[in-house]
Amino acid sequence: MRVHFIAIGGAAMHNLALALHEKGYQVTGSDDAIFEPSKSRLDKKGLLPNELGWFPERITADLDAVILGMHAKKDNAELLRAQELGVKIYSYPEFLYEQSKDKTRVVIGGSHGKTTITSMILHVMNYHDVKVDYMVGAQLEGFNTMVHLTEENEFIVLEGDEYLTSPIDLRPKFHLYQPNIALLSGIAWDHINVFPTFENYVDQFRIFTNLITKGGILVYNEEDATVKQVAEECENQIRKIAYQTPEYSVENGTTLLETPDGAMPIEVFGAHNLNNLAGAKWISQCMGVDEAEFYEAIATFKGASKRLEKIAESSNKVAYKDFAHSPSKVSATTKAVKNQYPDRKLVACLELHTYSSLNAEFLKEYQGALDAADVAVVFYSPDAVKIKQLEEVTYDQIANSFERNDLIIYTNPTEFKDFLFNQNLDNSALLLMSSGNYGGLNFDEVKELIR
CATH class of the missing domain: 3.90.190.20 (Mur ligase, C-terminal domain)
Incomplete structure (x- = not known):
């Protein structure tokens, strides 16, 4: 497939470009500004545009798809050209769904904790050599890119961002993934330029839970009153699993997590991270990793980049x-x-x-x-x-x-x-x-x- 990225330099966009290149796609892209580390990473794979700016002549009728980043504007010259030629235009989350529509989609949503929970799950899967596709919002130790896509893997784990999809699609990104398994970590008003009231913001999470596939699973943090209300009021035909912060203690600067086999030292700390860990455990179990295997793997998790x-x-x-x-x-x-x-x-x-x-x-x-x-x-x-x-x-x-x-x-x-x-x-x-x-x-x- 031939795919062109409009705004290839973004943190998410350049990682998707690298993932598609790795998958064997022919990838090109444009942007008006590209910073590190995107610049070096694209250049290393031969994907860095030769010249900054927008060039409508790069959009040709033989492209299989154009992927539009949020950084671009509605009047972007390349976007207008793609629309004129009738080339298929995807937003970032639309394309991820297209790549995963035949997989079991695991989507981690919430105002906070998304990246950490997603990272914990991926660490556990990687520890036990369970191959999964993924998209996560931070660079992880042991992973080359923040996006990985294959034809063969059964699961894809997606960090579900509630911000807008693209300049021409003002839905929240996580409304497009249609999860089979979903998690809600917490709801605290954010992105007030897009969601002017708290109630309007909460509505986006209600919509998210109603988009879980019938017979799917919702794992939710019952210690967050708003999450608990959204989950309990959801009438979608799904299974609901509540989680809460596990028992733990701190001794001489080391956090000890209570497990069925006794207290276990872990690298991460803080009540919010222990709460995240509980959610990650349930998701991992839904993906076939049992409790003992989860504890064995999570003991070596050091945290996601820039997250504590x-x-x-x-x-x-x-x-x-x-x-x-x-x-x-x-x-x-x-x-x-x-x-x-x-x-x-x-x-x-x-x-x-x-x-x-x-x-x-x-x-x-x-x-x-x-x-x-x-x-x-x-x-x-x-x-x-x-x-x-x-x-x-x-x-x-x-x-x-x-x-x-x-x-x-x-x-x-x-x-x-x-x-x-x-x-x-x-x-x-x-x-x-x-x-x-x-x-x-x-x-x-x-x-x-x-x-």
Whole structure:
């Protein structure tokens, strides 16, 4: 098959391009900006466009498919040409469904925990040499790409994102997968630029549960009140399996998971990650891996990239970075690190970087999110607010939203870095939470602080 990608440089899109190339497809693509690591990875396989920009002449009638990325606009010259020629146009999730319609589709949904749960499942399958197709939102140890597609594998495990599908299809991505087995980890209002009310956001998960194939399975986190309500009210003809956080303890910085064979040390920690583990166990069992086999494999799981990832450690210092940005995840991550290191000073730094987190109305959702930290810092860039064409967020709005009198707030990257590098981190845990990089912070330099 000949497939052309419009916006090939995205994290998801370039991984799909690499997966199709590996599968033997003839792949081409265009984009107006391609950054690392996408650039090097595409170049290594000969898929990097020779020139940046949009070139309608690249769209020809003999293409089998065009895959349209969310980064492209509705008036994209290549998209208009494909529409004019009648070439079949797929969104990213549409194409994944097309590739997996004859497989057992396992879809992991929820406002948070999706990547970690998907990663846990893939780690377990890989440990036991169970071959599966997959799409996950982070680079995993032992896996070359974030997308893998074959003709022969029975299962495909998909991370089910609720954000929009493409510029010409405004459905949430996870509405297109039609899972045979699904999981809901948690529901906490996000993407407020697309879903203006909490109820509207929750509706997307109701639709998701109703799209599970008849006779399928829904695994859900009953500790999340909204998830529990959505699952229990769902009238779809499916089997429902509830899960909750398992018993565990922390001894000398090591988390011990209670199992039928006694306490077992594990690499991940925090109540939210133990909750994720419980969901991953049920999904793994639905895929044919029994409980004992799951525990054997999960003991060696170190976490997904950028998800509570330990970046440096010395005798009395440790540093983590985490993708956390939503209020619920910020709160869960901060509590997890404090519980893991109760006798250390916790310095928690949060960058407000997403559309939702920089919205003045949404900020009040962060009330109490940093309460577990001994030192709480918020960084945001006024330039990012302007780029997103939002109303200016003020110092007072942030201070009032977190309801913490000693909250430290920075808007200048240099001043934030100076603060960080002048901290005495002896007997401390440093937690950096962001989907950005604090205006250009070099994490390799941060590692030197811990040594």
